[in-house]
Amino acid sequence: MTHDHDLVLRPTEAQTAAALNPPAGRNGGDLVVETLAGLGATTVFGLPGQHALGMFDALRRSSLRYVGLRVENNAGFAADAYGRITGEAAPLLLSTGPGALTSLAALHEAASASAPVLAISSQIPTAGLGGGRHGYLHELPDQAASFRGVVKSVHTVRTQSQIPSAIAAAWQSALTAPHGPVWVEIPQDVLLAETSLPVVTAVDATPDELPPRPELTAVAADLLSRAARPAVIAGGGVVRADASGKLRRLAETLNAPVVTTYGGKGAFPWHHPLSLQSWLEDRHTTDFLEDADVLLVVGSGLGELSSNYHTFKPRGRVIQIEADLGKLESNHPALGIHADARLALQALLETVSEREDPTAPERVRTLLAQVSDRIAAQELTLEQEVLASVRRALPAGSPSFWDMTILAYWAWSAFDAHAPNLMHSAQGAGGLGYGFPAALGAAAADPSRPVLAVSGDGGALYSIAELATARQHDLPVTWLIVDDGGYGILREYMTDAFGEPTATELTRPDYVALAESFGVPGIRTSPETLETDLAKALAEPGPSVVVLPALLKMFAPTHLGSD
Numbered sequence: 001m002t003h004d005h006d007l008v009l010r011p012t013e014a015q016t017a018a019a020l021n022p023p024a025g026r027n028g029g030d031l032v033v034e035t036l037a038g039l040g041a042t043t044v045f046g047l048p049g050q051h052a053l054g055m056f057d058a059l060r061r062s063s064l065r066y067v068g069l070r071v072e073n074n075a076g077f078a079a080d081a082y083g084r085i086t087g088e089a090a091p092l093l094l095s096t097g098p099g100a101l102t103s104l105a106a107l108h109e110a111a112s113a114s115a116p117v118l119a120i121s122s123q124i125p126t127a128g129l130g131g132g133r134h135g136y137l138h139e140l141p142d143q144a145a146s147f148r149g150v151v152k153s154v155h156t157v158r159t160q161s162q163i164p165s166a167i168a169a170a171w172q173s174a175l176t177a178p179h180g181p182v183w184v185e186i187p188q189d190v191l192l193a194e195t196s197l198p199v200v201t202a203v204d205a206t207p208d209e210l211p212p213r214p215e216l217t218a219v220a221a222d223l224l225s226r227a228a229r230p231a232v233i234a235g236g237g238v239v240r241a242d243a244s245g246k247l248r249r250l251a252e253t254l255n256a257p258v259v260t261t262y263g264g265k266g267a268f269p270w271h272h273p274l275s276l277q278s279w280l281e282d283r284h285t286t287d288f289l290e291d292a293d294v295l296l297v298v299g300s301g302l303g304e305l306s307s308n309y310h311t312f313k314p315r316g317r318v319i320q321i322e323a324d325l326g327k328l329e330s331n332h333p334a335l336g337i338h339a340d341a342r343l344a345l346q347a348l349l350e351t352v353s354e355r356e357d358p359t360a361p362e363r364v365r366t367l368l369a370q371v372s373d374r375i376a377a378q379e380l381t382l383e384q385e386v387l388a389s390v391r392r393a394l395p396a397g398s399p400s401f402w403d404m405t406i407l408a409y410w411a412w413s414a415f416d417a418h419a420p421n422l423m424h425s426a427q428g429a430g431g432l433g434y435g436f437p438a439a440l441g442a443a444a445a446d447p448s449r450p451v452l453a454v455s456g457d458g459g460a461l462y463s464i465a466e467l468a469t470a471r472q473h474d475l476p477v478t479w480l481i482v483d484d485g486g487y488g489i490l491r492e493y494m495t496d497a498f499g500e501p502t503a504t505e506l507t508r509p510d511y512v513a514l515a516e517s518f519g520v521p522g523i524r525t526s527p528e529t530l531e532t533d534l535a536k537a538l539a540e541p542g543p544s545v546v547v548l549p550a551l552l553k554m555f556a557p558t559h560l561g562s563d
Helices: 013-020 028-039 049-059 073-086 096-101 104-113 158-177 188-192 216-226 236-240 244-254 283-290 343-348 360-376 383-391 404-412 435-445 467-472 488-497 511-517 531-538
Strands: 041-048 065-067 090-094 117-123 154-155 184-188 230-234 257-261 293-298 317-322 335-338 400-402 424-426 451-456 477-483 522-524 544-549
Touching: 013 244, 028 049, 028 158, 028 188, 028 404, 041 049, 041 073, 041 435, 049 090, 049 188, 049 236, 049 335, 065 335, 073 104, 073 117, 096 404, 096 544, 104 117, 117 158, 117 188, 154 158, 158 184, 158 335, 184 188, 184 230, 216 293, 216 317, 216 335, 216 343, 230 244, 236 244, 236 343, 283 360, 293 343, 293 531, 317 343, 383 424, 383 488, 383 531, 404 424, 404 451, 404 488, 424 435, 424 511, 435 451, 435 477, 477 531, 511 522, 511 544, 531 544
Parallel strands: 041 065, 041 090, 090 117, 117 184, 154 184, 230 257, 230 293, 293 317, 317 335, 400 424, 400 451, 451 477, 477 544, 522 544
Antiparallel strands: none
């Protein structure tokens, strides 16, 4: 009798011959790039450093495309965006110590947003590992410890034979729901030493599936089918699981209104009769959701931004579908279903009963009118016109990447993403400098369409060096910089809290002249000409910069007890 576990794939004669006679001149770095290619990677991001040179030397003997950025953190942001756009694990090659540590903020964002990034760093020579103070360049007592609290998994290699398995395990970890960044580190001597190991040709790292437990989806389906006022909050997990179509069918079957979180932008059609859009930072929306007798939360942990700064207090029954076990019921008691959003929504579609509710579209229209009236009463015409100009200028199928800036905060609530996986921001971890390098990563993933990056002048100063990257690789990214002379949102926060701001005002360069010094076309625009200038820049090949001098304001918050 033959059992499945007894079956072994036997090499062909050609494979055996190639394995017995590997090409000369290979080192441990070749095992890294061969494994990445065997896993299906085509593009890698990073920045070389002394301990990592074995990996970078091997790149020239491989078919992998290298996109080098000027700062490790920016390379991490680019890999993050590449992972979000493609759904693949984006390789990020780094050097030891300072180079590795500089990537931490980007990996924090990738972890918060569940972006699959495969960070591979060098390490000091093997003889120096173990925590002793040997005095090696870039030495840390325990480099991996710096990353353990940020990434999904850590994989330390000590011999060349461990490289393919460690990278495959990391790849599988990065792409198993919930997606996220992972960390592999390989000592310098292991990377540089000549290897006699066979060329890595085939690597299996199939992600694990995370199906829902059927007894839980049966209860959830019964609750939703019998609900009087069901509602849905759709988060980033719906986008990452490519489950937007299933979400729409379920909402229509149940006649349940849907609001998307900022990370879930595009998960539900903006102008659908059941769409509450994304006005989560609004008391009217919070009240609507609190009034639901059954609230289905899919792919969201209902964190600070998704709960109107934790003022949301649901009164009905909550059903939470979440792939990240740490987020399950972390903020509200619920029927917690630990599962991938796509698989769980499919299970619900197969078991819910159709529910009639002719009042649902009218209740949605009423809510959106209340939100509109609240914003209109605040005399924020400039902000609304600027955001509308950006939307009209941006082609429907083009992705956009937003830094932490006032216009992005408006976009979280008010921008129609048009489709899932097209609008991304740094709202996961909330660090500055994300927009432009992330847009470069997205353009590397798909250079056939223009990509928009949006930054304030404060965030732009984090990423100026990457104008050189944009020019070197001729990436089709248009960078809109809203220049208000400082950290605009912090200026608002401090003025509101203390009466005047401190440390928020910035001396800044002439961004147009600076862009042109890199060989990147730049233009200074105005609110009146923004749409035309931005559309023209996006239509031109290669990178460009559009600078908008404007002092934008935020709409009034509702989580502080006032409208």
